[in-house]
Structures are given as C-alpha cells and as structure tokens.
Amino acid sequence: MNPDILSPILARWKSAARSGLLPAFIDAQAEFGWLTRETIAEVARGLNVPLADAYGVADFYAHLYTTPMGKTKIRVCDDAICFLAGSEKICAALETKLQIRVGETTADGAISLERVPCLGQCDRAPVAMVNESVFENLDAQNISALFDPIEAHNSQATVGAGPILLKNISALNYSTLDSYLAIDGYAALDKALEQLSPAQIIAKIKASGLVGRGGAAFPTGIKWELAAKSIANFAGASVIASTFASLSVNSAKQSPSDMGIASSQKPLLAMTDPLDWRSSPGYVVCNADESETGTFKDRVLIERNPFAVIEALTICAYAIGARYGYIYLRGEYPRACERLQNALNEARARNFLGEKIRGTNFSFEIELRRGAGAYVCGEETALFESLEGKRGEPRAKPPFPTDHGLFGKPTVINNVETLANIPFIVLNGASAYRKFGTEKSPGTRVVCVSGAVEKPGVYEIEMGAPLKKLLFETCGGLRANRKLQTILIGGAAGVFLTPQEIDVALDFQSLNAIGATFGSGAIMVFDDTANLWGVVYRLARFFKDESCGKCFPCQLGTQRQFEVIARMARGQARADDPVRLRELGAVMRDASLCGLGQTAASAIISAFDKKLV
Amino acid sequence: MNDITLTIDNQTLTVPPGTTILQAARQIKKEIPTICYHEHFTAPSLCRMCVVEVEKSRVLVAACSRECENGMVVKTDSPRVQQSRKTILEMLNSAVDLSAAPEIQNYMRTYGANPRAYADGKKRALPLHDDNPFYLRDYSKCILCWRCVQACGEDVQWTFAIYRGGRGFDARIATFFDVAIPQSTCVYCGNCVQACPTGALKSKREFWFENGRDLRELARESRIAKKKR
Numbered sequence: 001m002n003p004d005i006l007s008p009i010l011a012r013w014k015s016a017a018r019s020g021l022l023p024a025f026i027d028a029q030a031e032f033g034w035l036t037r038e039t040i041a042e043v044a045r046g047l048n049v050p051l052a053d054a055y056g057v058a059d060f061y062a063h064l065y066t067t068p069m070g071k072t073k074i075r076v077c078d079d080a081i082c083f084l085a086g087s088e089k090i091c092a093a094l095e096t097k098l099q100i101r102v103g104e105t106t107a108d109g110a111i112s113l114e115r116v117p118c119l120g121q122c123d124r125a126p127v128a129m130v131n132e133s134v135f136e137n138l139d140a141q142n143i144s145a146l147f148d149p150i151e152a153h154n155s156q157a158t159v160g161a162g163p164i165l166l167k168n169i170s171a172l173n174y175s176t177l178d179s180y181l182a183i184d185g186y187a188a189l190d191k192a193l194e195q196l197s198p199a200q201i202i203a204k205i206k207a208s209g210l211v212g213r214g215g216a217a218f219p220t221g222i223k224w225e226l227a228a229k230s231i232a233n234f235a236g237a238s239v240i241a242s243t244f245a246s247l248s249v250n251s252a253k254q255s256p257s258d259m260g261i262a263s264s265q266k267p268l269l270a271m272t273d274p275l276d277w278r279s280s281p282g283y284v285v286c287n288a289d290e291s292e293t294g295t296f297k298d299r300v301l302i303e304r305n306p307f308a309v310i311e312a313l314t315i316c317a318y319a320i321g322a323r324y325g326y327i328y329l330r331g332e333y334p335r336a337c338e339r340l341q342n343a344l345n346e347a348r349a350r351n352f353l354g355e356k357i358r359g360t361n362f363s364f365e366i367e368l369r370r371g372a373g374a375y376v377c378g379e380e381t382a383l384f385e386s387l388e389g390k391r392g393e394p395r396a397k398p399p400f401p402t403d404h405g406l407f408g409k410p411t412v413i414n415n416v417e418t419l420a421n422i423p424f425i426v427l428n429g430a431s432a433y434r435k436f437g438t439e440k441s442p443g444t445r446v447v448c449v450s451g452a453v454e455k456p457g458v459y460e461i462e463m464g465a466p467l468k469k470l471l472f473e474t475c476g477g478l479r480a481n482r483k484l485q486t487i488l489i490g491g492a493a494g495v496f497l498t499p500q501e502i503d504v505a506l507d508f509q510s511l512n513a514i515g516a517t518f519g520s521g522a523i524m525v526f527d528d529t530a531n532l533w534g535v536v537y538r539l540a541r542f543f544k545d546e547s548c549g550k551c552f553p554c555q556l557g558t559q560r561q562f563e564v565i566a567r568m569a570r571g572q573a574r575a576d577d578p579v580r581l582r583e584l585g586a587v588m589r590d591a592s593l594c595g596l597g598q599t600a601a602s603a604i605i606s607a608f609d610k611k612l613v
Numbered sequence: 614m615n616d617i618t619l620t621i622d623n624q625t626l627t628v629p630p631g632t633t634i635l636q637a638a639r640q641i642k643k644e645i646p647t648i649c650y651h652e653h654f655t656a657p658s659l660c661r662m663c664v665v666e667v668e669k670s671r672v673l674v675a676a677c678s679r680e681c682e683n684g685m686v687v688k689t690d691s692p693r694v695q696q697s698r699k700t701i702l703e704m705l706n707s708a709v710d711l712s713a714a715p716e717i718q719n720y721m722r723t724y725g726a727n728p729r730a731y732a733d734g735k736k737r738a739l740p741l742h743d744d745n746p747f748y749l750r751d752y753s754k755c756i757l758c759w760r761c762v763q764a765c766g767e768d769v770q771w772t773f774a775i776y777r778g779g780r781g782f783d784a785r786i787a788t789f790f791d792v793a794i795p796q797s798t799c800v801y802c803g804n805c806v807q808a809c810p811t812g813a814l815k816s817k818r819e820f821w822f823e824n825g826r827d828l829r830e831l832a833r834e835s836r837i838a839k840k841k842r
Contacts, residue, residue: 037790050766050773051789051798059778059787066790374780391777396658396678549757549777549784551659553697556704559782560731580731587700590673590693591661598672 005031006039010046016277018049019407021057021389022372025064026331034065049389060391060548062116062373063331070105070112074146075332076128079118079293079542080488080535081450081524085125089140091115097143117375117542118492119332120296122450122524123157123457132334157300160474162460163436164444165420169304175339177346180307186352188423192315193360196426201319202228205422207430209442214287214378214415215493215519215595217508223412226402228320230410231282277367280324282410284316286419287383288329288336291375292491293542294522297446298416300458302329302336305420306343310366312419314353315426316412317364324365326406328383331371340368375546379594380405380413382548393550394594417446417521437463441507445518449475451525452482463507471502471525482527486612490519492539493599495606515606532613533569536604540565543600554597557588561601568613581608619685634676634687635663643689646698646720649758650677651808654768657759662698662720666691673697699724707731708782710754713812717756735782744793747801749820750786754813757784761805761814769808774799 009027013020024043029035035058044054058064074094078087091102094113098106105112121127124136128146135146159169168183180186192201206221286309290298302309313325329337344366347353355363374392376382381395384406405411421443425433434442441463447470450456454476461470467487471477478484487497495516497504504510511518526532544562549555561584564577585601592598607613614630621638628637633656638645648660656678664673668686673694676687688694702717703726711717721728739752757777765775774797778787788797806814821831 041789050776052773052776052787055789056776056778056787060780391780393777396656396675398679544781547781549779549781550657551661552701552705552756553661555757555782555784556701556708560704560707560734563731563734583696583700584704587697587704591664591697591701592672593658593661593675 006042006046010043014046016047016389018047018389019277019387020047021049021054022061022386023369025058025061026370026372029064033071034067034069037066040066047389053390057389057391060374061371062545064372068105068109070110072111072131073114074111074128074130075114075116075119076102077117077119077121077126078115078538079492080538081122081294082118082126083534083538084451084526084530086138086140087115087126090126090128090138090143093140093143094146116373117545118291118293118295120290120299120330121157122294122296122448122522125450129332134335157296158455158457159300159304160457160459162444162446163462164424164433164460165301165305165308165417165446166458166460175303175306175343177307177343177350177352180305184427185307185423186311188426189311189314189318189352190358192318192426193358193362198228198319198321201315201426204425204430205319208421208425208433209430209440210418210421210425210433211441211508212415213417213421213445213521215292215490215517217518220414220418223402223414224316224320226400227282227322227405227410227412230403231321234281234410277324277365278407280322280409282320282322283406283412284313284320284322284325285380285383285387285406285411285413286313286325286327286416287378287380287413288327288333288416289371289378289383290330290333290416290520291371291378292493292520292522293539294450294488294491294524295448295520296450297448297458297521299330299333299336300448301416301420301446302333303339306336306339307347308420308423309340309416310343310347310353312414312422313366314357314364315422316414316419318362320410320412322412323363325367326387327366327368328377328387329368329370331373337368337370344368374548375542376548376594376596379596382594383413384411391548393548394596396593438505438507438509440509445506445521447506447521447523449523449525452478452484452527452530453525454479456525461506464505464510467497467504467506467523468502470506470523475525478525478527482529485526485528485530485532486607486610487526488524488535488603489522490517490603491522491524492542492603493595494519494522494603496603496610496612498610498612532607536607536613537565537569539603543596547596547600551591551593551597553587553591554593554600557584557592557597558600560584561588561604565604578608581605617681617683617685619681619683619687621687622689628681630680632681634665634667634674634679634681634685634689637681638665638676638687638689645676645689646723647677648717648720648756648810649760651760651763654760654763654808657763660756660758661701664694664697665689666694695724699726702726703728703730705756707734708737709756709811710751711756711811713754713815714756714810716810737782737785739785742793745795745799745801747803747817748794748806749815749817750794751813751815752785754811755786756811756813757786758810760808760810761786764804764808765799769804770800770802772798772800772802775805 013024028039044051102115119127126138128135202224210220211217377386377392379394382392386392401411437443444460446460448458484499540562543558547554547558585605588597588600616627618627624641646662648662658675658678663676665676666688667674702721742750766773779785
C-alpha cells in the first residue's frame with residue numbers, strides 16, 4: 001500500500017470524521033481494487049474510528065471488498081427482468097470467456113465477475129456494469145462488447161413526456177444550469193426567498209396534498225412542518241448544551257465521532273459556521289438510494305434534471321431552518337453521480353448554493369454521497385446510519401427522523417421524485433398542482449415500466465390513470481402480441497396483479513382497495529412465457545441477500561423463506577411448506593424492525609394467493 | 614410533562630412520561646418475554662420477542678423501547694403476538710445452538726415452539742475460538758443480540774474490540790479482520806462474557822468446572838506444557 005495515495009483521500013474526508021468512513025473507503029478501493037487490512041486500519045486511524053467498527057462497516061457493504069478482488073469488476077444483473085432477458089446466458093458466456101466462475105477473480109487478479117441484484121436499468125435488460133460503465137441490451141453472442149469502453153452508455157431510457165416532472169425533459173440539455181434556468185428553473189427558489197416565509201412554503205406543500213413517492217406515502221408537508229418545529233426547539237436546546245459543554249472542562253461522554261468538537265477550542269460563535277455539517281441544527285436529505293427491483297425512475301429524473309432535486313432541497317432547507325443537506329445516491333448510478341456533482345458545482349459557483357444564497361441571509365450546502373451496495377440503505381434510518389459511517393442497520397422508530405434523524409438532529413428525508421414536485425408547487429401553488437390527479441391522490445406519478453411491453457421506460461402519469469391504458473396505449477402493449485401472465489407492481493416489496501386486475505386505477509386508494517401498493521413506482525410486466533418460479537426464487541434470494549441481519553424475524557425469516565422457495569422451485573415442495581411460508585410471511589410482516597422485513601414476503605405471498613405459482 | 618394513562622391487557626394504568634411499555638407492564642405484573650433487552654444497555658429492539666399489539670398500529674411494536682403514549686391500548690399476549698414469538702423461537706432454535714440458553718428454552722415451552730421446525734435449514738455452525746487465557750467464544754451459540762458489542766463499546770467499557778461483521782443470516786460478531794483476541798484491543802474486562810445470554814461467551818474457568826476438570830490438575834498440565842515449549 002502506498003501512503004501517498006491514501007493521504008489525499010484522508011485529507012479530503014478528515015473533517016467529516018466518522019461520517020467520512022464510507023466515502024473514504026470508496027475512494028481508497030477505487031485506487032487499490034479492494035480494501036486491505038492496512039488500508040482499513042489507516043482510514044480508521046485517520047477518521048478516528050475504532051478498528052473493529054471500521055472493519056464491520058467495510059464488511060457490511062456489498063461493494064466494499066475485504067478480500068482480494070480484481071480492479072476490473074464485472075457485475076451482471078440477475079434480478080427478475082434481466083433474468084427473463086437472458087442474464088444467465090450472459091453469465092455463462094462471461095464464465096467461458098474469462099475462464100472463471102461467477103464470484104471468482106481471474107488468475108492474474110485483474111478481473112472479478114459477480115452476479116448482482118437489480119442495477120436499475122430494467123428497460124434495457126439484460127444489463128451489466130464494468131466498474132463505472134453501464135452496458136445495456138447485452139447479447140450473449142457478443143459478450144466482447146463489455147470490454148469495449150465505447151460501447152458503454154450506448155442507449156438512453158425511453159422517457160415519455162408528462163405534465164410536471166417530465167414536462168421539459170426533452171427540451172433540457174440534460175444538466176447545465178443555463179438549460180435549467182431557461183425552463184423557469186430556480187424561479188421557485190427565488191419566489192420562496194423573496195416572497196414566502198418558511199411557514200407559507202410549508203402551508204403550500206401541505207395544501208398540495210403531496211405525499212412521499214418512496215413507498216410509504218407520508219404527507220410531505222406534515223413531515224416538513226414536524227421537522228421545522230423540532231429544529232426550532234432543538235436550536236434553543238443546543239445553545240444551552242453547547243454553553244454547558246464549553247463550561248465543563250471534563251465534558252461528559254463524547255463519542256469518538258464527536259471528538260473533533262470536544263478537542264477544538266473553537267469559540268461558541270464558530271458553532272454557527274453556516275457551511276459546517278456539524279453546526280447545522282437539522283438536515284435535509286434526498287433519498288436517491290433507489291434500489292427497489294424494477295425501479296429506475298429516480299435515476300432518470302436525476303440524470304435528466306439534476307437541478308430540480310437540488311432546488312427542492314434548498315427550498316426545503318429554507319422552509320425548515322436547516323443549513324446542510326445530503327444527497328445519498330445509489331452506488332450503481334455513475335452517470336447520475338457525475339451529473340449531480342457537476343450540477344452542485346455549477347449551483348455553488350453561481351450562488352444558488354453556499355453562503356448567502358442569491359444575496360439573502362440564507363446559507364445552505366449540499367454534499368453528495370454514494371451508497372456501496374446495500375438495498376436496506378433506502379430505509380431512511382439505515383440511510384442515516386450509513387451517512388454517519390456505520391453499518392446500514394435501521395433504527396427502531398419512534399423517534400422519527402423529524403425529531404431524531406441524521407446525527408441525532410431533526411431531519412427531513414424525501415425521495416427524489418417527491419422533491420422533484422416541490423419547485424412546481426412552490427411556483428404555481430397548491431391548486432395548480434391539484435388540477436392533476438384525483439382528489440385524494442393529487443398530482444402525478446412517475447412510473448417505470450419494464451418487462452414484456454413494446455416500449456418499456458419511464459412515464460409520468462396523472463394519479464388515477466388506468467393501468468390498462470398505461471400498458472396497452474402508452475407502452476404499446478405486449479411484445480409480439482403475447483398474452484399477459486401477471487404484473488408485479490411496487491418492486492420486490494410489491495404485489496403481483498392478475499390480468500383480471502389491470503383495470504385498476506393507478507392511485508393510492510384504488511391500489512389499496514385491491515391489496516396492492518404503488519411502492520416505488522415499478523411496474524414489471526410478465527407475459528405467458530415468463531418463468532414465474534424463476535422470478536419468485538429471485539425475489540426470495542434478493543431479500544435474503546439484502547437483509548441487514550439486525551432483527552431476528554428478517555435475519556432468520558428471509559433465509560428460511562429462501563430455503564422453502566428454493567425447494568418448491570425445484571419441485572421438491574414438502575407437505576408443510578405452504579404453511580411454513582405463511583408463518584414466515586406473518587412473522588416478518590408483523591414483527592420486523594423495518595420496512596425491508598415487513599415487506600419481504602409480500603410479493604411472494606401474493607403470487608401464491610393469486611395462484612400464479 | 615403530565616403523566617400518561619394507557620391500557621394494557623384491559624387494565625388502565627398511569628405512568629410517568631418516558632416509561633416503556635415493558636416497564637409499564639411490569640408495574641401490573643405482566644411479564645413480557647425479552648431476549649436481547651438488558652436493563653443497563655441501550656435497547657437495540659432487535660430480537661422482537663417483546664413485540665406487543667398496539668391498537669391502530671399496522672405492525673407489532675417492541676415493548677422494550679416503545680414509550681407509552683396517552684390512550685394507548687396494548688395487548689401483550691394476543692394470538693398474533695404469540696404466533697410471532699413462536700415463529701421467532703422456532704427460527705432461532707433452527708439456526709443456533711441454544712443448549713446453554715435455558716431462558717430461551719423456557720420460552721420455547723411457553724409458546725409451544727416446535728424444536729424440530731426448519732430442522733434442516735442452514736445453521737450458523739461456526740468454529741469455537743479458543744484464542745486467549747480468559748474466555749472462549751463459541752459463536753455457534755451466538756444469537757446476535759449485540760449485548761457483547763454494547764458492553765465492549767459505548768454502553769460499558771469503551772474498548773471497541775468487537776463489532777458486527779457480515780450481514781443478513783451471515784451477520785456475526787467480529788474483531789478487526791477476525792484477529793484473535795490477544796491481537797485485538799480487548800482488555801479482558803469480562804463485561805461481554807457477563808452480558809452474554811446464551812453461553813456463547815464463557816470464562817474458561819467456568820467451562821472447565823462444567824466439564825468436571827480439576828483446577829490443580831489443569832495448572833499442572835499447563836506447567837508441563839510450558840516446559841515442553
């Protein structure tokens with residue numbers, strides 16, 4: 001190991017203390033291919049993290065390697081849609097070409113081959129990634145394309161025009177600030193800063209009826225209001241706390257990550273340094289860890305219009321009184337990462353971010369962070385843990401993030417799509433927003449359709465639009481005039497629908513009425529040729545692989561569920577297996593700590609209920 | 614702040630704010646089963662044995678960490694609760710060696726858990742670590758309650774010799790790169806051993822006594838071994 005390589009990395013993340021652990025590991029691994037014992041120890045020392053903790057963190061994330069790996073990592077997606085598009089053949093062709101098995105590294109130590117969960121490119125399956133490059137529409141006959149860098153990124157997702165979020169997407173030069181300004185970008189922030197009080201903004205969001213698009217459908221305005229209240233309370237309390245801390249010489253229990261504060265003799269005023277992550281009284285976080293099987297709309301929203309999310313986060317910070325924010329982006333989205341980083345830089349350079357934004361007294365900074373291969377980090381409290389440099393293990397709720405979120409402070413965490421709605425609402429008002437959709441489900445929904453349709457892609461539909469119309473008009477119906485077998489709506493944590501159920505309207509209430517959920521907005525379409533046992537097997541495997549292992553029902557239940565499903569898929573079902581599956585499903589749904597475990601049996605049980613398998 | 618009034622198993626009671634459901638239930642002599650919970654540690658709410666049914670809650674809630682709220686209606690032993698506890702115990706028993714965990718075995722009887730359920734499922738059969746003079750680590754008996762990590766870290770000792778590694782079913786307790794205890798930052802305080810509820814961590818002396826060994830004989834053996842070295 002060369003310390004000259006590591007020291008600039010440590011210098012970059014030192015001020016983040018323990019919360020810099022994951023990005024420092026990611027940077028170090030990009031240099032060395034994997035994380036050696038010496039590298040982890042060096043990073044741990046540099047960021048003041050106990051050695052065992054640092055190792056435990058590295059060992060948690062699928063994309064951090066503590067054993068030798070090739071510098072070139074080939075990741076082949078093998079989830080539902082890619083599986084049906086032939087991912088197994090891709091793996092087999094690669095095994096032959098590289099003379100290794102999946103999970104191994106070539107003899108010269110250069111290339112490692114892995115089978116991975118959904119890469120969020122399902123409209124162009126099958127897909128693989130080679131390091132930071134995405135290769136779509138792979139062909140097992142032409143596997144050498146994977147080794148040709150020019151072939152990467154060769155296609156764009158099909159994106160239908162929509163009324164709000166996808167309105168200007170075709171007009172955009174993707175990601176420059178000027179192109180964003182040309183379509184009224186940042187008009188909402190200017191309006192907010194010049195004409196609206198924080199309370200008025202929150203009132204607008206509440207009146208719009210916007211609810212979270214990440215899956216839980218919590219009212220966004222109420223979330224902001226709760227956080228704004230806690231920040232107001234917390235700010236008062238923290239002044240008292242910091243005064244006491246500065247008075248006592250032997251200040252009480254300080255966690256290692258707080259040592260930076262404890263040891264520095266900063267005057268109290270420095271605590272209000274606007275761009276210091278520690279001093280912000282609360283946080284805004286964009287959850288861009290889209291990892292739900294069959295979901296890729298957040299990726300497309302970011303790639304096409306990164307500024308919308310940045311503007312929305314800035315408005316949110318102004319509304320709740322936060323001065324620091326994070327975007328936690330899925331590790332598998334290199335292009336989105338690049339565009340977000342560029343957009344942040346441009347916004348900063350032109351004073352849409354940073355100190356005294358647009359000449360006001362409002363200062364705000366956003367930091368972009370990348371995940372490292374953990375579906376569970378899409379769960380909001382696991383995401384906080386991950387940002388804090390810990391294993392992505394969800395916390396028990398309550399307390400909720402609006403009271404006790406990132407770094408223990410009041411936090412608003414919103415999904416990408418939720419945030420992308422904010423500029424429109426602030427600019428045009430709640431009633432303009434409510435013109436779209438239904439009374440109880442106002443607005444639009446961005447859905448990602450994949451599988452057996454003619455035109456898979458990302459579409460913005462009004463809430464309440466019929467599923468049938470989406471499939472047979474917007475998406476052009478089934479490929480090769482095949483017959484519909486089933487639809488999986490909401491991702492791996494969703495529910496299967498039968499052909500008889502596709503008359504359902506796509507809004508929260510109508511879906512709830514038939515026991516389904518919008519979830520992440522994923523709609524996976526399977527025709528009558530699809531091997532549904534293969535799909536169900538992959539769902540079970542996905543949850544087993546992605547369980548964090550914290551709570552017993554999920555840690556043990558996802559494993560046992562996988563074992564039962566694997567047996568049944570092989571045609572070796574036992575008499576009591578159906579009963580066992582129900583028991584496992586019930587305990588995971590009822591007793592798991594977080595949403596991952598609570599929904600780990602949902603799609604599988606629905607497949608049995610509807611006699612699809 | 615005012616006191617909180619709630620109903621637990623049809624009994625109404627009043628508790629100070631900040632009281633957990635588990636503590637409130639104890640006041641009216643309702644014992645809620647727990648595994649990972651330890652009075653002196655931060656409740657990690659992970660074993661989910663203590664789940665109870667709370668009216669209007671979509672899922673069951675962990676009594677060890679959920680604070681009482683005004684008007685809460687709690688059922689500590691409903692059929693849904695019992696079913697969850699039974700399945701948790703069956704899954705646990707199928708994965709881990711519970712032979713040195715009499716409390717959990719008692720729970721198995723109480724909840725009618727079938728000791729043969731999922732009998733051929735994957736087990737966490739991990740090798741026994743005998744790498745230091747003071748205690749043994751038999752992780753095939755480890756249920757991952759996190760108590761040892763809490764004792765080693767922020768809840769007691771602030772030594773941070775062990776943490777969690779892996780994830781999912783393969784999560785485990787690990788030192789830095791799984792080094793032997795003498796190579797870790799362990800100070801042999803023994804807090805982890807005392808906190809372990811399943812005998813996965815055991816003092817060597819205790820292990821020898823249990824196996825009918827005589828201390829003087831052991832000392833003699835060790836002197837001979839030393840001379841040979």
